[in-house]
Every structure is written in C-alpha cells, then in structure tokens.
Amino acid sequence: MGDVAYQPSMLDLAEEGSTLGPLAGRVRRHQLSHGAWVDHLPGWVRGSDPVLVTLLHEVPWRAERRRMYDADVDVPRLLCWYAAGRPLPHPVLTQARVALNRHYAAEPGEEFVTAGMCLYRSGRDSVAWHGDTLGRGGRVDTMVAIVSFGSPRPLLLRPRGGGAGLRFPLGHGDLVVMGGSCQRTWEHAVPKTSRPVGPRVSVQFRPAGVA
Ligand SMILES: O=C(O)CCC(=O)C(=O)O
Ligand SMILES: [Fe+2]
Numbered sequence: 001m002g003d004v005a006y007q008p009s010m011l012d013l014a015e016e017g018s019t020l021g022p023l024a025g026r027v028r029r030h031q032l033s034h035g036a037w038v039d040h041l042p043g044w045v046r047g048s049d050p051v052l053v054t055l056l057h058e059v060p061w062r063a064e065r066r067r068m069y070d071a072d073v074d075v076p077r078l079l080c081w082y083a084a085g086r087p088l089p090h091p092v093l094t095q096a097r098v099a100l101n102r103h104y105a106a107e108p109g110e111e112f113v114t115a116g117m118c119l120y121r122s123g124r125d126s127v128a129w130h131g132d133t134l135g136r137g138g139r140v141d142t143m144v145a146i147v148s149f150g151s152p153r154p155l156l157l158r159p160r161g162g163g164a165g166l167r168f169p170l171g172h173g174d175l176v177v178m179g180g181s182c183q184r185t186w187e188h189a190v191p192k193t194s195r196p197v198g199p200r201v202s203v204q205f206r207p208a209g210v211a
Contacts, residue, residue: 018047018092023103027175030166033159034185035141038168038178045092045147045173052149052172054090055201061119076192077125082115084208093147097205100145100177107179109143112205120153120200123193129158131183132204134211143179145205148172151198156189157182170202183210 027039045051061078088094093115101111118127131137132144146155148170155176158165168176178188190202 018045018051018090020045020092020095020099023099023175027103027177032157032166032180032182032186033163035180036178036182036186037180038157038166038176038182040168041175042169042171043173044175045096045149048092048149048173051090051092052199052201055117055149055203056119056199058089059117059119059201061117077127078119078121080117080119082117084113088115093203096147096203100205104143104145104177104179107143108141109179110207112143112145113208114206114211116204116206116211118202118204120151120190120202122199123195123197126192127188127190129187129189131160131187132178132206132210133183135209136207137183137210139184141180142183142207142210143177144183144210145175145177146170147203147205148174148176148200149203150200153190153193153197153200156191157186159186160184170200 021044023041027041030038030040032038059080061080064075064079065072066075082088097112136142149172152169152171155168155170156165170176
C-alpha cells in the first residue's frame with residue numbers, strides 16, 4: 001500500500017453527485033380554474049439514481065391500514081412521514097426544501113417544513129382521488145411540492161365540480177408543485193397500471209399543518 005489517498009476522478013464525482021438545477025425561469029406554471037395552479041419542472045434533480053437507492057434502502061417504510069367504511073384495508077403504497085426537524089435521508093432533499101422555500105417565498109401558503117414519502121412498489125400501488133385537505137389545506141390556499149424518483153407514473157388532476165382534467169408525467173427527478181386553491185378545488189391521483197413498472201418514490205414537501 002502506498003501513502004497516496006484515493007482521489008475520486010471527475011467522472012466518479014459526476015456519477016455520485018446529485019444536484020438541483022435552477023428553478024427560476026425553468027418551472028412552467030399551468031393556471032387551472034378556481035385559482036388553482038400547478039408548476040412542473042421535469043429533470044430538476046440531476047444524478048438522481050443514488051437518491052432513489054438511498055430512499056429505497058434507508059427510509060423506514062411502513063405498510064398502513066385504513067378504515068374504509070366498515071372494513072380495514074391495506075393502503076396501496078408504503079409510507080414514511082418526516083415531521084419538521086427530522087433529518088431527511090439524502091442531502092439533496094434538504095437542499096431541495098431550501099431551494100423551494102427560496103423560490104416560493106413570495107407565494108402565500110407558508111414554508112415547506114414536512115416531508116411525506118410514498119413508495120409505489122409496482123403498478124398495483126396507487127393513490128386514489130383526493131385533495132390534501134387535512135388541516136389548513138382544506139380551508140386556505142397552500143402549496144404541496146412533489147419530487148419524484150424512479151419509474152415514471154402520471155399524476156392526474158381533475159376539478160372537483162367535474163370538467164376536463166390534466167395529466168403530468170412524473171419521472172425520475174421531476175418536480176411538480178400544486179398551489180393556490182388546488183387542494184380544495186381540484187383532486188389528484190396516481191392510478192394503478194397494468195404496465196410492468198418498477199418502484200417509484202414520491203417526496204411531498206408541505207407547510208406545517210397540511211397533510
Ligand atoms: O405520489 C404522489 O406523487 C402523490 C402523493 C399524494 O398525493 C399524497 O400523498 O397526498
Ligand atoms: Fe395528495
């Protein structure tokens with residue numbers, strides 16, 4: 001053994017580094033009805049493979065059961081909740097929250113503090129139509145920012161009163177932000193698919209008191 005420390009090559013660094021692209025000027029806003037909007041930025045996280053690996057292996061994923069009418073049913077995805085102050089499992093997620101708070105500082109709806117995580121193990125996992133209306137999201141305008149990793153799955157949106165919906169493909173490293181009245185006046189879902197899809201992890205940043 002010589003005394004020369006291992007120096008990672010620039011290629012190694014490029015492969016290992018997960019970085020965020022700029023938000024300003026890159027995020028595309030879709031204005032919806034009733035004062036709702038959705039911002040979309042494909043490929044925000046660059047070098048997102050190591051983030052997916054960390055999320056799959058280091059998040060303490062939990063299966064949950066929920067009461068539906070008069071039966072307990074399995075929630076069709078695994079979950080983990082990072083309350084305010086709980087360290088996030090990958091540094092790029094911590095940087096993402098900082099960058100989102102800087103970019104959206106002028107929007108009403110407050111700072112992103114919590115991170116909810118969902119693991120969709122396969123196409124059989126899903127989230128049914130809903131708005132994030134627990135807490136303040138049901139009464140006032142708020143923002144929910146979602147960063148996706150792994151297999152692409154579409155996020156569908158539809159107005160609560162009926163009418164045409166929208167579909168955002170959410171791929172590896174993509175960002176979507178639902179804002180304005182979106183949680184109250186629109187609903188969103190990630191439907192099941194019979195296509196063979198690999199795992200997808202979504203990280204949802206929300207202000208305190210929104211779920
Ligand atoms: O996985 C997603 O992108 C959406 C998850 C979601 O809507 C929720 O957890 O409230
Ligand atoms: Fe949601």
